Each structure stands twice: as C-alpha cells, then as structure tokens.
Amino acid sequence: MNPTESPAVVHLVPGNTLITKTPEEGRQLAVKMARLIIKTTQPDATVRERLRSVYTEDASMLIAITQTVALEFATIAAANNYWK
Amino acid sequence: MNPTESPAVVHLVPGNTLITKTPEEGRQLAVKMARLIIKTTQPDATVRERLRSVYTEDASMLIAITQTVALEFATIAAANNYWK
Amino acid sequence: MNPTESPAVVHLVPGNTLITKTPEEGRQLAVKMARLIIKTTQPDATVRERLRSVYTEDASMLIAITQTVALEFATIAAANNYWK
Amino acid sequence: MNPTESPAVVHLVPGNTLITKTPEEGRQLAVKMARLIIKTTQPDATVRERLRSVYTEDASMLIAITQTVALEFATIAAANNYWK
Amino acid sequence: MNPTESPAVVHLVPGNTLITKTPEEGRQLAVKMARLIIKTTQPDATVRERLRSVYTEDASMLIAITQTVALEFATIAAANNYWK
C-alpha cells in the first residue's frame, strides 16, 4: 500500500486554505505544510522521530529546512496579498 | 530507446490541468507531478521502489523533497489564484 | 572549441516559444529545456549516457531533477497564463 | 514535548509584519526570519551555538545561507512593493 | 586585489539588457549570465577550465547547473513578457 494515496487520512493543507490572519500564522502554516509533506512521504512516526534527531543536529540540513520554509511562505504570503 | 520520449504512455500532468477545487487537492497535485517526473526519468518500478526505501530514511532527501513540492505548489497555487 | 558557442547547432528552446497548447505539453517542454542545458554543457552523447545511468539510480539526483523541472515549469506555466 | 508546537513562545515573524521602512530593514528581517526557523526547529541554544561554529567555517553552508536569505528577501521585497 | 571589484573589465550582463528577440536568445543569455558570475568569482581561466572538466563529468553538478539556468531564465522570460 502506498500511504500517500490515502489523502483522506493525511491532510496536506491544514484548514484547506492558504489564508491566515497574520504573517505569524502564515509562517506557522508554511512550517506545517512542509512537515506534512515529510509525514506523507515517511508515514512511520518512529522513523521520523529518528530522522528528526539527525537533522536538528546538522547545520546543513537546518539550512535546507529554512529554504523550504522560505519557499512555502512565499506562496502563502502572496495568497494573503502580504497581509496588507 | 529513451522511455521519456513516449509521452503518450506517461502523463506528466494528471487531468492535464493545474486547476483544482481546493488547496488540499492542489497540494496533492504538486506531489503527483513531482513523482511523475521521477517516473518518467526512472521508468523501472523496481528501481524506484528501491530508491524509495533510501530517500524515506534519509533526512536530507526528505527535506529536498519538501523543496520540490513547495516549488510545484507555488505554480499550482498561482494558477488557481490561491483559491480565493 | 567551446561547443556552447555554436547555438545554431543546439537549440535551447524547442520551437523557439514557451507557448504550448496544454499543461501536459508545457511540462514536456520543461523537461526538454532542462535536458538541452545538459546537452549544451556536456555535448558528448557517450558521457551523457554514462551519467544518465548514474542519476537514474540515485535518489538524491532524481529529487534534484524534480526541482529543476519545477523551476522550468513555473516559467512556462506563467507564460501560458496557466492555460486558463 | 515538541517545542515547535508552542508558537506563543517563539515568534516567527518579528513585529508580525512584512512591511519595513527600508530595503536595509527588509534585509535584516529576512535574516531574522530565517534564524527563527532554525530556532524553532532546534530550540536548544547550546546546540545552535555549536552548529554556528560549524557553518560559519564552511563555505558551502555559507553559500546555502545566502540562498535562504535571497528567498526570504524576495517575499519581503514584494510585500513592500520594492520600497518604491 | 579583488578582481570582482573591477566591473569595467568583466561585464555581467551582455548588452546591458534583459530584452531579447526570442526565447532561444533569452535562454542563451541565461546561460551566459550564469557563466559570467563564475568568471567574476573565479577570474583565472586555467582554473575555470580545470573545473569545467570536473562538472561536465558530474551528473549532480550538471543538474545543479540546470537549476541555475532555470532561475536566470525565469527573470529574463518575465522581463520579455514571455515573448508574447
């Protein structure tokens, strides 16, 4: 079974909307959306926890995470017209 | 024979449209479109399955996947005017 | 001789246009345009074939390819106003 | 406990706005927002300090950081209509 | 002496314009602009030639180059309103 083919279980966009009240919430959404991709790709929580202890101690991976969040946030910020 | 030269077999854009009803479906489309590029580049399902067991256990690759999805989703979200 | 300096031989944009009839064709164009950059940078078909056997078996490189295609497709999709 | 689930403690967007008076301040905000993602992912200041001594001596990681800042700044600059 | 501080010698944008007649020429410009950054960062032609023999035989680096060109081309394509 391919876990990613049961989208009814794992939701990829919390609340099913990109609209948030504030930049702070938009930023949180960016982080969550990135994590949900990790979760849908690696559905085993034990493995994810193990990998977490790897990337949180690895400067290079932490920097890569900031790139992901920046990319997700760009879309969310545009969706919200930059909260102007 | 170069498998990528038979686009009639592998479809790169499911439904041949970027328009989706919701952000959740747009996100699913982003994941699928990225996978179809993998599939068209590596058409052997056995190899893909083997590689899958590699990247799902590798924090760095999982993070790279989130970057891909973020990039694909940016385009899909713009196509849907952010579902506003 | 620097092969990249003979653009008359290698065409970088098939059809010399970013406009396609459908998203599927746009996606195919994205793949082709990325490959033509590889071809213009490494004009030796034998070397390219050897490298192909490397990256099609390497999860990390396959993921990197999906990033490239996502980037190229973003431009093509915008050029086509997302086929709306 | 997952520290990233207490957004009330760590703020991800200083001032909760993307609007800044000048490009210089926008650039500073880009740097800060990237760091706050590091902080929320690795909340242990001792570990962060150790990793800092790694990436500040590593050319590859420093370059990766410039990519992150460029991405964040793109969003902030657009939000401010490029301070025009 | 820092060679990058003599912009009068190395030009970073051929013709000092992003406007091109066709997508093909825009693509060529993207490749050239990327190379000029290499040249300005590593002004020694002998070193560049040596490095060229490295990256043209390395699948991972060739893929990274396609990402660079895709990014440069996105800007050039937008500047030309996608040659529509």
Added chain:
Amino acid sequence: MNPTESPAVVHLVPGNTLITKTPEEGRQLAVKMARLIIKTTQPDATVRERLRSVYTEDASMLIAITQTVALEFATIAAANNYWK
C-alpha cells in the same frame, strides 16, 4: 557578542535601495548583497579569505553561488521593472 546584531556597522543593502540605473548595475548589486550576507554571518575577514580560496576552486560551490546570484537578481530585476 553576536556580530550580526550590529546592523549599524555592516550594511546589507548598499545605498539602501534596490533601484539601479542598468541591468549591469543590478547584477553587481545582486553579487554585493549576497556577499554582505556572508560577511554578516562570518565577520572575520581572515576566515572569509580562507573560505574564498576553497569555493573559488570548487565547481559545486561556484555553481551554488550562481544560484544565489540568480535569486537575488530576480528580486532586483523585478524592483526595477526589468529596466524597461
């Protein structure tokens, strides 16, 4: 002391504007802005000089630098409405 917390000393955006007269100057600004992020992250000039001798001899890092410049330039070009 964290050197990055003295923005009065290191300026991140030369001239505090993204507006330039020409694409060439915009490109130079992109390079400078990327360097200033390196400088603010690694304020020790001796270390930076040592790292410079590393990345100017490393094809992979040089390519990564072209990605950074492409990203910065995209923002600057948009800010200048592509100098049209």
